Amino acid sequence: MKRRDLVISLAASGLGIAVGPLVAAGRPNEELSEEQLRMILRELAGVDLPAAEAPKVLAAFTLNRFTTKVDPTVQPQADFDPEVEP
C-alpha cells in the first residue's frame, strides 16, 4: 500500500497521527479493522500481524491509548524528574 493510502486509511480509522490537517482526528479507534491494524503495523513498525494475534493487539492498542485532553502548556518530561513542587 502506498503511504498516501495509508494516511487516508488512518484518517478513516480515527487515528490522530501527525500528518498535516489530520492531526485533530485523535478519537478512539473503535472502528479499526483487523486489516487496517495489520497495515499500520507493517508500515509503522515493520512487523507482521498473524490473524491469531490480532484480537489481543487490537485490545491492547485500544486500552493503552491516552486520548485525554491535556493543557498544552504543561511541559512534558523528556527526562523524567521525580522532584516536583506542590
Add this chain to the structure above:
Amino acid sequence: MKNDLAFSSIADLAGAIRGRRVSCVEVTQTALDRTEKLDPLLNSYITVLPEAALSQARQMDAELDRGQYRGPFHGVPISIKDHIDTAGVRTTAGARSRMNNIPAKDSCVVRRLKRAGTVLIGKANMNKFAEGESGDNPDFGKIRNPWSREFSPGGSSGGSGAQVAAGLVPLSIGSDNGGSIRIPAALCGIVGLKPTYGRISLEGVFPRLYSCDHPGPMTRSVEDCTLALQVLAGHDAGDTTTARKPVPDYSKGLRTSVRGLRIGLDREYASRGEPEVLSAFYKATDTLRTLGADVIELTIPPYAEFLAIGNTITECEWAVAAADLYREHHGDLNVDDTADLKAGSIIPAVDYIRATQYRSILQREYARATRDVDVFIAPSYPLARRPFGEYRLVQGRKFTFEDAIRYTFPFDLMGLPAISVPSGFSDDGFPVGIQFIARAFDEPTAMRVAYNYEQATEWHTRRPALVA
C-alpha cells in the same frame, strides 16, 4: 551456628567477620550449603556460582589477613536478579534464549557491590523479562514461596524474595517497575526498598520501562536495607538519569523516634485489599499512633488516572526496549508481551507525550495532597497469598493484574521512594506488608518510620517453617 549465620543481620555478620569470629569462607559455605539443600524446593536461582563465590570469599579473608577491611559488606554473600549484568556470568533476564548472554562488564550496581566486598552466590530466578508478578517463569519454572511452596513468592523479583526469606542470602538486588521489589517483599515477609528514580544507577540493568525501572535492595531488616542503599546510591556517569544529589548517611537518624511525624492515609485508596491485608494495615496505623505519630487522612489522585497514563507509558517504553528482542527472538515473548509490544509500537507519539504531561499533573496533585505529611502509607499488595495461575475473587469480584499493582505502580510512575516491611500474618500463616512512601530523595524519612514500626513489632523475626 549455621542457622545463626544464615539468619544473621548484615550488621551482625559484619561484626563477626571483622572480629575474625567467623571467616568469609565459612559464611559463604553456609550460604552455598543452604542453597544446595533448599533451592531444589524453592527454584529461586537460575545460576549458582559455588567456585567463584568461594574464590571471592578466600580473597576477602586474605585481605583481612593483611589488615584490609572494606566495610560492612566485606565477605557478605548476596544474590542478584538475573537481568542485572555480571561480567563473565550469564545474565538471562529470565529467558532461556539468553543463556549464552555473558556480559563483558558488570552493571554499576554489581561494580559497587563488588567494591564493597560482597560475595556473589548466584543469579536469582525472576519473571521472564521482568513482566508481571506471578513468580512463574515458563523457561526456568515456578519460584516457590518459602512460607508455602504451593504459592508464589510474587514477582518479578520472586527469586530474590524467596532467597532472603529462606536465609540463603541476607541481601538480594531486585528491580521494581510496577511493584517487583515490594510485592515479593510483602509476600515473603521481608523488607524491600524501591528508591527514588535516579538514586541507583540503571546502567547494565535489562530495560523494561525506561522511566519506571528502579533497582533496589531486598533484605530481612530495615537496618540492612539502609546499609545496602549506602553502597548502591549515587551518581553514575554511565546512567544519565542518575541524580547528582549528595548521598546522605542513611544510618544517621534511623533510630530517631517518629513522635510528632505526620503520616498520610487515603482510606479509599487503601480499601481494595483482602480483609486480612486491611486488618493488618489498620493495626499498623494503631501501632504508629502508639509510637507518637499523627495519622492524617487525605485523598490522593484516583488510581484510575495513574493506570491510564501508566498503560500508555509502559506500552510505548516496552515497545522500544524490546524491539531488538522481538526481531531476534520473537518466539520468546509470550502472547501478552507480543501484543503489548506491537500495540506500543503504533501508539501515536502524541498519546505518549500527553501521558507524560499528565504524569506531571498527577505528580503535582499528589504532592499537594501529601504536602502536610512526612510519609504516606498503603498496603504493599492487596492479597495475603498469591496463587500460581488465576487470581481468586477478592471482595466478591474478579481480581486483575491492574488490581495487583494498585498499591505499588503509582509510586513507580512518580519515581518516589517506597519501602515495604512486614505488617502481620494471615490466619493461615502468610506474611503481608505495609509501605512507607516519602518525597523524592527522602529515603531517610521512609526508612526511619519503617525502622521504628519494625522495631515495635515482631513480624520480621518470624521464619518460614520450611527453612527453620
